[in-house]
Amino acid sequence: MNYFKGLFILPLIYIGTCSATVKGSSSDDLKKIITCVSDGNTSCLNDIPDKTHDLNFEESIMLRDAFAHSLLISPSQTLDTLNRIDRGVAKTGDSFIRDNYGAEIVCSYMIDSNKYDRESFFKYYSIVKSNLKKTGGKGKSCLELMNASVEEINYEERMDKMKWGDKKYPF
Numbered sequence: 001m002n003y004f005k006g007l008f009i010l011p012l013i014y015i016g017t018c019s020a021t022v023k024g025s026s027s028d029d030l031k032k033i034i035t036c037v038s039d040g041n042t043s044c045l046n047d048i049p050d051k052t053h054d055l056n057f058e059e060s061i062m063l064r065d066a067f068a069h070s071l072l073i074s075p076s077q078t079l080d081t082l083n084r085i086d087r088g089v090a091k092t093g094d095s096f097i098r099d100n101y102g103a104e105i106v107c108s109y110m111i112d113s114n115k116y117d118r119e120s121f122f123k124y125y126s127i128v129k130s131n132l133k134k135t136g137g138k139g140k141s142c143l144e145l146m147n148a149s150v151e152e153i154n155y156e157e158r159m160d161k162m163k164w165g166d167k168k169y170p171f
Contacts, residue, residue, distance in 0.1 A: 030059060037066035040073030045081040049088055052101070060100035067106045071142075072124070072171065075131040079138055082106055107142035108149045111169055113162070120169035125150055127171070 033051065036044035052063060070078040082103035089102060099105065111124050125146060132139030132146070156162035 030062075034062050034066045037063065038069040040070040040078065042074065042077050045070065045074065045077045048081055049084045052085075057100070064101040064106055064109065065112070067101055068109070068111055068124075071106070071128045071131065075128065076135045076138060079103065079135065079142060082142075103142060104145060107145040110146060110149060113153065113164060115165040116167050116169045118164045120167070121153075121164070122150075123171070124169055 033044070033048070037048055048063075052060075055063065067078060067082060082101075086102045086104075089099070110128070111121060113121050116124075129143060129146065132143040153162060
């Protein structure tokens with residue numbers, strides 16, 4: 001019976017780590033939010049648009065990267081969250097910070113090619129491309145942005161102007 005108790009308590013503990021807010025929060029709270037988004041946690045993704053109003057530039061980049069990773073795990077829910085963020089931006093106007101983690105930038109930027117190697121970049125693209133196709137029409141515009149970015153990177157490579165990082169992406 002104690003085994004079954006653990007099955008119910010552990011998810012509640014995990015969900016609890018995603019309930020932190022950025023506003024007035026510590027760096028530990030921010031780390032929990034970033035980890036939760038990166039893990040593709042559905043309850044966290046549902047709440048995140050309401051918890052990111054006070055991010056600074058560096059934190060917004062961390063959130064962008066977390067959303068990019070979340071596309072590997074929970075593409076449909078991640079797209080829903082990004083679309084909610086975009087709708088919020090459309091209502092309130094563009095924001096230098098919030099523009100760093102909307103659907104357009106997450107889908108077109110993907111992972112940092114200056115940090116990660118070519119193999120990691122194209123593996124990421126291949127996995128997310130497959131995931132987005134499975135979402136049907138929902139992933140169409142994100143996939144189009146990714147395809148355009150990859151086209152540009154391929155062009156840069158042909159022109160011998162592309163510089164890759166040396167790290168392996170943590171899939």
